[in-house]
Amino acid sequence: MSSIPTHQPLVCEEIFDAVKLGLILIDGEGSVLMWNNWVAEHSGIPAEFALNHPLEFLFPDGLSSPFKTAIKNALSHKLPIILSNALHRSPLPIYPLPVTQDEQKRMQQSITITPIGINEKEHLVLIQIADASVSIKREGVLKSHSVKLSKEATTDGLTGAYNRRFFDERFAAEFGRAQRKNIPLSLIMLDVDHFKLYNDNYGHPAGDKVLISVVKKLKSQLNRPTDVVVRYGGEEFAVLLPDSEREGGRIIAEKMRAAIYDLNIPHNHSKSADRITISVGLATYQPGTSCDAAHLLKAADTALYDAKHSGRNCVRCSLPSE
């Protein structure tokens, strides 16, 4: 800024109106002191009209609650505030050109609010408005492999359950933790009965819908953030319950079985019921025993096998030592 010649204020004013960004400066009472060209164009409100009026007056119906709270906060303390496009979308009535004033067509905005001219008693507040639609697309295009991978690395795209890769890491971590801290760990393995027959008869899209509903139902039986539902295979799921005794695990297993049964999704080609059901196997690691992670996994698998061969739509438990 130091090398700008003596007509500095005029140059700054030109810059202010040339930037491709909305700039609004408000005073300690919330009244507009400066309103740049970009804002005038994209709001349909000319600067001469906006100056010295509060924002609420200029946009009587148009400001979101969080935006008003943000301005209130900005005026009372001196900390910078952001209103991301992710969480707010379009807090101000700002539009792509030509301006339509149609609520549905507001511009996607990304807003930054910063204190300006701070002195002991008061300060001004600068509101910067950026068009977020540009950056969202760019973000999407430029998203590096590693970030996509890390997201893909943990969730199953169809159902939203965690995926097998996540399970392998988490199971090992939780088992190790259970051993170190001498706490129990329960593992449920379950699968959807006669799922292949369902797909063959009702079609794969319907089958996908079933899996999505099943996962949603399974998740709603869980309360603790450490309890996770994993899509282990095509129609096979695992539920990891750290710090859970056998009895607690059994209660959850039964709740899950009953909840899926109560979904009442008709399956006329199931050999065990008139609807979608699950077979559930449970195994629990007890601290102090010599069982390792592989044993626990095998035991849960064996219990599931047992459930399948006991007529399906049931819960079977096994001890890792069996």
Next chain:
Amino acid sequence: MTFMTELQLDALTEIFNIGAGRAASSLSEIVGEEVKLSVPHVKLYQSSKINAEVLSLNSARLGAVKQSFIGPFNADAMLLFTEERAMEIVHDMMGSQVSIEDVAEFEQEAMCELGNIILNACLSSMADILNISLESTLPVYSVGETNATLQQIISEANQPMMLVLHIDLAIEKRLSQGYLVFLLSSSSLKELLIHIDRFISAI
């Protein structure tokens, strides 16, 4: 080697809880659901002693939102969550109609805002109650391998003392645990404690 008395820790915990209450209120206005945020403990550590184990962050990757505060004392403040939690939180904040794919695109800016809301609420609470004035930089979000990220945070800030606040955040009944970490120089910590003592002795 400064350490804090129980009463100083109590006062700081109260200050942060008031901040947390305000942040929760702002967050629930955005999310449209009840949001609970509380600070159950505050502890002081030497930065050199911090690693993933100490903070019990058992995950491969860590998400960190950082703001640098300046005032009568200076501090680098950070909100830390495991990356899994960060993704879940963003997903919960954006509403369940957003697909899993979209969440990753928005993670950076949503986490910046979450960090900004929580850090601002805690620091403005401190400013109000201790009657001081604080300014700050804009938030920056970074994600990386857990231990490496922690070490980088510590070496960049180059401050010997670390105030660690364990925080509990619950959105839509899903409970996430994270940390607020303040890196301070010894003189800043002393200054902070002077202000806290002033506040306590005025009671």
Next chain:
Amino acid sequence: MPHRNDIKTLLIVDDSRVSRMLIRNFVLAKCPQWIITDATNGDEALKIIDHGTPNFCTMDINMPGIIGTDAAEQILSKYPGISIAIFSANIQESHRTRAAALGAKFIAKPVTEKTVAQALDFFEGKP
């Protein structure tokens, strides 16, 4: 200049020592004759009240054990004559509504001369 010279009993319930000290000091500044007892959580408060009912009570929400609004509900069902001010950092709408439904007053922290004055006004029966 003392606000009132009467003698009343007040129970302060809060797990933060600093908050208890602040409330106590601001109250005594206005009502120097009042007798003040402390409890560090809801369960302790319930026990204390069973041994002797105070006129007034301030109650935090987030404490170890029973949540403050539940404790307030229990206290008011047994002893409807007690005036309770819920004094909390947790300013969620749901708590405000619950407090009002119970007939208790909700006051957002921080504890200051002003917020304590609101509690005192409530205890005095002012709207």
